[in-house]
Amino acid sequence: MCPPRELPSEAIPVTMVARDLQPDEFLLPHSHDWGQIALSLDGVLRISAHNSSWILPPMRAIWIPPQVEHAVAILEKTRLRPLCIHPARAPFAGNDCRVLEVSNLLRQLSMALEQLDPGQEMARKALLAELILDELSRASTRPIHVPMPTDKRLASLCARLIDTPGSKLTLEEWAQMAGASERTLARLFERELGMSFGQWRQQVRLAHAAPMIARGVALSQVAEELGYASQSAFSAMFRKTFGSSPSAFFSRNASN
Structure with a gap:
């Protein structure tokens, strides 16, 4: 820069x-x-x-x-x-x-x-x-943090997931594309990122959801683009992470 x-x-x-x-x-x-x-x-x-x-x-x-x-x-x-x-x-x-x-x-x-x-x-x-x-x-936040691995196989998989957060491929299917076993990738997620594949993907989806919601994209569209079965499923995951619904969370931040 x-x-x-x-x-x-x-x-x-x-x-x-x-x-x-x-x-x-x-x-x-x-x-x-x-x-x-x-x-x-x-x-x-x-x-x-x-x-x-x-x-x-x-x-x-x-x-x-x-x-x-x-x-x-x-x-x-x-x-x-x-x-x-x-x-x-x-x-x-x-x-x-x-x-x-x-x-x-x-x-x-x-x-x-x-x-x-x-x-x-x-x-x-x-x-x-x-x-x-x-x-x-005085600033504070509840950050959406997406850790990245150093292992090349896992790094390649994670980069593709960040680019396609709505993908519904399972870890087994990703493993076939990465040329590694599902068990190997599962161990790498836990060892390098300290979380499971599902937990890491959820963080990626949250990271993509935040700017979409902030610019007014309908929650139903956000849920669909990020691979959730319904708006309610997405909202439930968001509430579990942040302690409030997406609409309440962003309304609160907009008024700060």
Whole structure:
């Protein structure tokens, strides 16, 4: 990714780089000296880092610590507005990525920061940076996390499942395509991903469902495209994971 117009500094700890990207664009694996909040004003993107993948609609962002290698895939036309944060002011400790809810205030602060000219209004930039860092410290979410394996056979299978989340193929059928036994793949899922094939596929489907619901796709269509027998079956799975129905969950987030 191109560097920001201004690098984050102790005086101005948060800066921004703005890019408008088209579907199927891909930012190759890279890292930064600064931390980054990958945030988009609209569209859907997929972030891959630490052998994991996250699908993010505009109501979600992800914290990527300094020096963490990551790649970005654009799934829908996206106005990407990453916030670049000075390492000394990292809002979260450790080397793990962290998914965040994007509040209306954080969104508006980010837009205000973008509108300022480089090299000008330094006092306002510093004030906006401090407000952004304060708002980030209050952000929370229940992330949809899709871990990725290192075993080549399993990695190939998982990549195909991410591309076709509605597939109804069984693990046995996937095993035949992967050239491995069903038992071998089942062991790999548990050993490398810490969950069963069914649990991992559910996470993938949830990750795809979130941006679809966020942009107003009918739940019946979401359920059908993701391979569920009915809307009620999909809603039951969603409620079990998030503690509320899809409509209540997204209505709550939209009002934050």
